[in-house]
Amino acid sequence: MRAHQVSPHRLTLLLMAFLLLPVSGWATTDTYPFSDPQDADRFRTLISELRCPKCQNQNIADSNAPIAKDMRDEVYRMLQQGASNEEVTESLVGRFGEFVRYKPELDRRTALLWATPVIAVLGGLLVVIGIVIRSRRRPERTAALSDEERRQAEALLKDSGNDR
Amino acid sequence: MRRALLFIPVVLTVILGIVLFQRIGKDPTQLESAQIGKPVPAFELADLLDPSVSHGPEALRGKGPFLLNVWGTWCPSCRDEHPDLIRLAEQQGVRIVGLNYKDERPLALQWLERLGNPYALSLFDPDGKLGFDLGVYGAPETFVIDGDGIIRYRHVGVVNQKVWSETLQPLMQQLGGQG
Numbered sequence: 001m002r003a004h005q006v007s008p009h010r011l012t013l014l015l016m017a018f019l020l021l022p023v024s025g026w027a028t029t030d031t032y033p034f035s036d037p038q039d040a041d042r043f044r045t046l047i048s049e050l051r052c053p054k055c056q057n058q059n060i061a062d063s064n065a066p067i068a069k070d071m072r073d074e075v076y077r078m079l080q081q082g083a084s085n086e087e088v089t090e091s092l093v094g095r096f097g098e099f100v101r102y103k104p105e106l107d108r109r110t111a112l113l114w115a116t117p118v119i120a121v122l123g124g125l126l127v128v129i130g131i132v133i134r135s136r137r138r139p140e141r142t143a144a145l146s147d148e149e150r151r152q153a154e155a156l157l158k159d160s161g162n163d164r
Numbered sequence: 165m166r167r168a169l170l171f172i173p174v175v176l177t178v179i180l181g182i183v184l185f186q187r188i189g190k191d192p193t194q195l196e197s198a199q200i201g202k203p204v205p206a207f208e209l210a211d212l213l214d215p216s217v218s219h220g221p222e223a224l225r226g227k228g229p230f231l232l233n234v235w236g237t238w239c240p241s242c243r244d245e246h247p248d249l250i251r252l253a254e255q256q257g258v259r260i261v262g263l264n265y266k267d268e269r270p271l272a273l274q275w276l277e278r279l280g281n282p283y284a285l286s287l288f289d290p291d292g293k294l295g296f297d298l299g300v301y302g303a304p305e306t307f308v309i310d311g312d313g314i315i316r317y318r319h320v321g322v323v324n325q326k327v328w329s330e331t332l333q334p335l336m337q338q339l340g341g342q343g
Contacts, residue, residue, distance in 0.1 A: 053195060053301040066266070067301040070292060095299040097198035 032076045039079050046075050046088055051100045059102060071100075197307075197318035198299055204232075204313050205297035212264050212272055212286035219287060225313040229339035230259035230284070231332065232307040233323070234295060236267040237275045239303040245322040246279050252328060253282035258336070262286040265295045265303055308332060310339045 034040040044061070050071060052063040060068040060075075071092060078088045092100050104110045145153065204221050211217040224230070233249060235242040252258040262283035264272045269288060276286075289295055298307065298315075308317040317335055319327060 053299075056192065065301075066292075067296075070296050074296070094198055095297060096301065097196055097299065099195050 032072070034079070042085060043075060043079055046079075046085060047072055049102050050075070050089070050092060051102050053096050053100060191321075194320050195301075197315070199307075199315045199318065202315055204309060204315060205294065207287075207289075207294040207297070209287045209289055209294060212262070212269065212276075212288040215269070215288075219285070221313055223285065224261065224309060226311060227259065228311045229316075229336055230261055230309055231323075231336075232261045232263060232309050233283070234263045234265045234298075234300050234303050234305045234307075236265045236303050237271040238267065241322050242304045243279070245304055245324065246282070248322075248324050248328070249282040250280045252323075253284075259284050261309075263294060264288050264290075265300065266290065266292040306332070308335050308339070 032040075032043060034043065047061040048059050050060045052058045052060050052065055052068040052071070054065040054067045055063050058068070060071045074092065075088050078091065083091075089101065098104060104113065106114055204224055206221055208218055208220055211219060224232075231252075235246075249260055253260050260282050262285070264286060267288075267290065269290070272286075272288070276283075287294065292300070298305075299318075302320070304322060306319045306323050307315055308319075310316055316339065317332070319332065321327075323332065
């Protein structure tokens, strides 16, 4: 094979390699310049914690939907005006509802949601404690063999050893 | 006692089944609106038909309840619901205010000329500002707004005969409007 000729096989491999490139970063090509790197950090955090109402399983950082862009623009605009993280989130929740929070507020409606991990861990602990207590309560059944039983067992083991 | 414990997994599974079953057939893209019970947000938008005229929230008050229909020529479902809106406006006398959302004026005017104009008033929102404040995340969306300019209901998706007669009409009648 001559050196400058690319075989179709190799071309395929090359094309397949492109498929491995990360695509998630492509959605947000617009640049949002911040003079303060801290604000830029807050911006990144906020847009990753706000959920796109149109494409429901994406945050507004990853989404290409026009509404996600509008929301990013609004977050940017508010941060430039010196708004706090809470103010930004509240203003978007006021328009689009609690749905846009990936991190729901702790209130009466979401209390059970937040408590679920604790409930699950406590439930698991109760089960484990129950099993431990029950196994301790009946130690006699697992007690050592009596002398007679031991002799029997040794005889059986010896027999099976001879068979091999 | 111990036998009763064996039923715990069954009971849990049944409860889980009931919870999951309730969501079957429901559209997960229909979100509750955060705007219900609030007045229409402040806006200053040009009239679609006459660029020299601009409207504010007061243009929406004092004429009884109405539908605020968010549409755009780029939206295929809007074309789908358009004949229904015309029928509602012409035959049932429903007052519909149009919010032309993220669109271009010439295209929108052409659309109204060709397909008919069901709107008593048409607002032109090329940047989607009022749409954004209303929490619109797609089109078509239709809001029921009472005579005081308070948002009462939001419907996401096409308004057809079924949606009108089952949901919007009872609400409009309750608010004392046409229909």
